[in-house]
Amino acid sequence: MAEQRDETKAIRIQSDRTHEKEHSTPMYLTSSFVFDDAEEMRTTFAAEREGNIYSRFTNPNVKEFVDKMVALEGVEAGYATATGMAAVFASIAALLKTGDHILVCRSIFGSSHTVFTKILPKWGITHTYVSIDDQDSWESAVEENSKMLFIETPSNPAVDLVDMEKAGKLAKKHGLIFNVDNCFSTPAIQKPVEFSADIIIHSATKYLDGQGRVMGGVVLGRKDLIDEVYTFCRSTGPAISPFNAWVLSKSLETLYLRMERHSENALKLAKYLEAHPGVEIVKYPFLLSHPQYEIAQKQMKSGGGIVSFKIKGELKDGVDFLNNLKMCSLTANLGDTRTIVSHPASTTHAKLTEDERLSVGITPNLLRISVGLENIIDIIADIDQAIIAK
16 A cells, blocks of 8 residues: 555554544543553563553553654654643753753744743753844854754744755754754644754644644654653653643644645735735745745745734734734634734743844734634634724
């Protein structure tokens, strides 16, 4: 039989059926697993045979979710965590030590910024921020103790892009672990492994779930690196719950359909906003006006579901716009079936200084829209009336 397509793998990969021969994988809501005898117990603990011991280590629901993500991203191994930020931290802390240095693309999520600037320095792990607008300068930031290159693309919230091909070549040249946050795109839109990524991380809370129900994260990549992540997480305990893993595995069955609709709606909204007299600037990867449109065409199948735009005016105009929305949600999430609007400067990136925000394009009038699966006519109507009413 020919190799299955990714859309099929997302649906058909599943844990072994039990004696009940169920069609859909059941939930394994158990903290531990039993053994037939002492020798089976010994060999399992000694890793001489595969088997479940304790759900902090492995669980059939977690394995199914990870197996699907490994297949979809085209990598060797993976480990699921309780949240996306647990995945971010584990992908760094498990692989680096005191004295190591990281190159970090400055355009990253606010909590990731806190990890690099407040948490890792406590253990003597340093970083240098590099600009997403000047990749040619990144090589000058490489130091003798540099061990990792960390990026997210598209970036949160300004939807800027890193040229992964160029970044991957830089990482390989200097022996850096190339760590890519692929949360915004998912493997349905881009595959960082095709550009030499060693580690790929996701906040599964976002598009992988897609309905705002559960939290989770996943670290994927080279087996030797994931083995280190597993050892770290097995002892430190950021394990995903079996229930959340079950939900996420079922969610992946519709991932490709959902990302098609998210992208279709987002492109239509971006084009509409670009022509709106009340809007200053719009950023969306598949808009011809995006400064990195050619990069998007090279590494993305579609533009994804996130649109950022600057409303004409100052902070008050942005606040008025948010307060005038009638259908769209104001909430701390993205990647939902429901359209979500947020104000990054006062929410997700509030802990950055004003200079830090401005350096990555987060102005007081910047708004981020996670475009949902509602009818695009209704999405546009709500956003239009909120702009006019301000």
